Amino acid sequence: MSSMLKVVGKQLKNHPALIPLFIFIGGGATMSMMYLARLALKNPDVSWDRKNNPEPWNKLEHNQQYKLFAVNMDYTKLKKDRPDF
Amino acid sequence: MQARRDLPRSRAKMSETIQEKIKTYRTAPFDARFPNTNQTRNCYQNYLDFHRCNKALSSKGQDVAPCDWYQRVYKSLCPTSWVGKWDEQIENGNFPGKI
Numbered sequence: 001m002s003s004m005l006k007v008v009g010k011q012l013k014n015h016p017a018l019i020p021l022f023i024f025i026g027g028g029a030t031m032s033m034m035y036l037a038r039l040a041l042k043n044p045d046v047s048w049d050r051k052n053n054p055e056p057w058n059k060l061e062h063n064q065q066y067k068l069f070a071v072n073m074d075y076t077k078l079k080k081d082r083p084d085f
Numbered sequence: 086m087q088a089r090r091d092l093p094r095s096r097a098k099m100s101e102t103i104q105e106k107i108k109t110y111r112t113a114p115f116d117a118r119f120p121n122t123n124q125t126r127n128c129y130q131n132y133l134d135f136h137r138c139n140k141a142l143s144s145k146g147q148d149v150a151p152c153d154w155y156q157r158v159y160k161s162l163c164p165t166s167w168v169g170k171w172d173e174q175i176e177n178g179n180f181p182g183k184i
Contacts (some may be wrong), residue, residue, distance in 0.1 A: 044118065045126070054183070057118045057126065067120055078117060 042066070103151040110154075111163040112176070124162055126156060131159035136184045 012018055040046060044057040044066060060066065063078040119127040135155035142149050159168070174180040 055130075057130075060118045062117055064116075064117055066118075068121070073115070073120075075117065078115065 100148065101149055103154055107153055107157060110157050110159055113158045128163035128167070131155045132163060133184060134184050135159060136175070137138070140184060 012022075045058055047053050047056050063075045065075045113127070113131075116127055118130070132155075135152055138152035138155055139149050142152060171180060171182075175184075
């Protein structure tokens with residue numbers, strides 16, 4: 001593992017133009033992994049523990065936004081409209 | 086709209102507003118729990134909520150009228166074949182959902 005890193009380090013020293021490549025590829029990989037983690041942990045359709053958390057979407061508030069970008073939907077103006085029981 | 090004097094004040098108000106909402110009902114409103122295009126779960130959840138509401142309110146001895154909101158919503162959203170199938174399953178006692 002460390003020998004692989006040493007090889008890469010030598011290559012970078014000889015060809016420093018490769019550094020932006022690492023930055024962009026690394027950034028892209030991080031962003032996809034973070035999105036997958038968000039989906040796995042925060043998505044209200046996902047239930048890891050079905051016994052104690054059977055319907056996680058019911059835990060959302062009536063004006064809570066899960067989407068990252070909600071176009072044409074003003075969540076602050078929503079009112080709760082379902083009867084309690 | 087007569088106020089329900091037999092209910093405690095908060096529940097009377099809620100049942101009034103729900104009755105008003107049922108009267109002026111046009112279609113299922115936006116539900117923040119189901120923001121995407123696929124509304125399958127919205128349909129199923131309202132069907133479940135209708136039956137759960139009936140069960141909860143009738144076991145407490147209260148009027149079941151507010152539960153009609155859920156019925157209007159699921160009738161707007163669900164395909165009638167699904168509703169028919171689920172109703173049949175409930176009658177036969179093998180509905181898979183938790184009510």
